[in-house]
Amino acid sequence: MPRSKIELRHVRYIIAAAESGSFRRAAQDLGVEQSAISRRIRDVEDEIGAQLFRRHSAGVHLTEIGRQFLRQASPVAHQIGSALESARTIAAAGRHLRIGVFGPLTMGFLSELFGAFRQDRPGTRLQFSEASSPELIAAVRRRQLDVGVVAEASPGRGYAMTHLWNEPVYLAMAESDPLADRKAVRWCDLRNHHFVVTDLPTGDFAKAYLERQLMAPRDALRIEQLSVTRESLMQIVAHGGGVTIAGSAHVRFGLSGITFRLIEDAMLRYGAVHPSGSLPRDLERLLTLAKSLSERDQAWFTRQRLIRPEHRRGPRVDRLRGARGRTLDRLQ
CATH class of the missing domain: 1.10.10.10 (Winged helix-like DNA-binding domain superfamily/Winged helix DNA-binding domain)
Known part of the structure; x- marks a missing residue:
């Protein structure tokens, strides 16, 4: 023809x-x-x-x-x-994104990000799962997840990584705890405290993180891992059953019977890991929105009790440390 x-x-x-x-x-x-x-x-x-x-x-x-x-x-x-x-x-x-998250979705950055994405792409369904950072990275490399939001991870083979925000670490304790009278605490003040964490992925991370930061023999540390939810763990803390570490989400909303104090020089880096190379349009849009949020002004990050990531390295490390110190002062 x-x-x-x-x-x-x-x-x-x-x-x-x-x-x-x-x-x-x-x-x-x-x-x-x-x-x-x-x-x-x-x-x-x-x-x-x-x-x-x-x-x-x-x-x-x-x-x-x-x-x-x-x-x-x-x-x-x-x-x-x-x-x-x-x-x-x-x-x-049939459009959907498989998203793995380390930590609660109430984290200020994530709640803003996914809210903006749903408005921009109402036809795309978001499927969430929670796991440890190493598990999320492995799932992204196997293409079982489209993107994973992880903490304290480094770039590696088989995936790309975008730094999104930094988050200060707080000590959560009962209002009657003697440390509640302080404006901030240091790691050296906490070596003899009884810590409680969950047996969830965030609890595994918290235990390993505490062991690194407290710099004490493992048999001298008092870290108890409990089979409870994050909400139940905070009730145990409020009743004087131990102290724990918390992120900005808990501090922003506040919890009855609990006092939060900033731990000096404690900060976690959060980022998004995703496959390398060309990406589906919905995933590209999600990452574009995430990068846009990460570049907002410092005032927005301060309201969220977060720390803006440094997208450009300055010529002097001292200047970065000084800027971070001023940000932490505003978060207290």
Whole structure:
């Protein structure tokens, strides 16, 4: 069969012109230039060797050949349009992103990010799971997750990483604890305290993190891991059953019976790990929104009790430390 250059849009333009009786009104209805309507209809007329429309001062009307053409072409065009719409609906219903998170979704950065994404991509479903940072990275490398939000992870093979925010670490204790009278605490003040953590992935991380920071023999540390939820753990702390470490989400919302104090020089780096190379459009959009949030001004980060990441390294390390110190002062 001879190869034709006629496309679906040619037929759409002919239908619109026939229904409106004017190339100008057809262009307005379709949101295109009038010259595009005229040119595409001329393409069809040139290919079949006859006029589809008769032009006159009031507009256009179909010729007999034009009416015959539309009687056969219109049902096909409508069927294709219906098929495309059905396919779009099915594709939209199947769109989803698999997101792994280390920590609660109440973290200020994440609640802002996913709220903005849902507004921007209402047709994309977000599927969440929670795991440790190493487990999330492994799942991203195996393509079982589209993106993972991790803490204290380094770039590695098989995935890319985007630094999103820094978060101060707080000590959570009962209001009656003697350390509650201080503005901030240091790690050396905490070596003899009884810590409680959960047996969730965040609890495993907290235990390992405390062991590194307290710099004491493991048998001298008092870290108890309990099979409870984060909410129950905080109730145990409020009743004097031990102290624990917490992030900005707990501090922002506050908890009855608990006092939070900043731990000096304690900060966690959070980032997004995702596959290297080309990415699906929804994932690209999520990462674009995340990067945009990470570049907001310091005032926004301070309101969230977070620390803005340094996207550009300054010439002097002292300057960075000084800036971080001033930020921590505002967070107390």
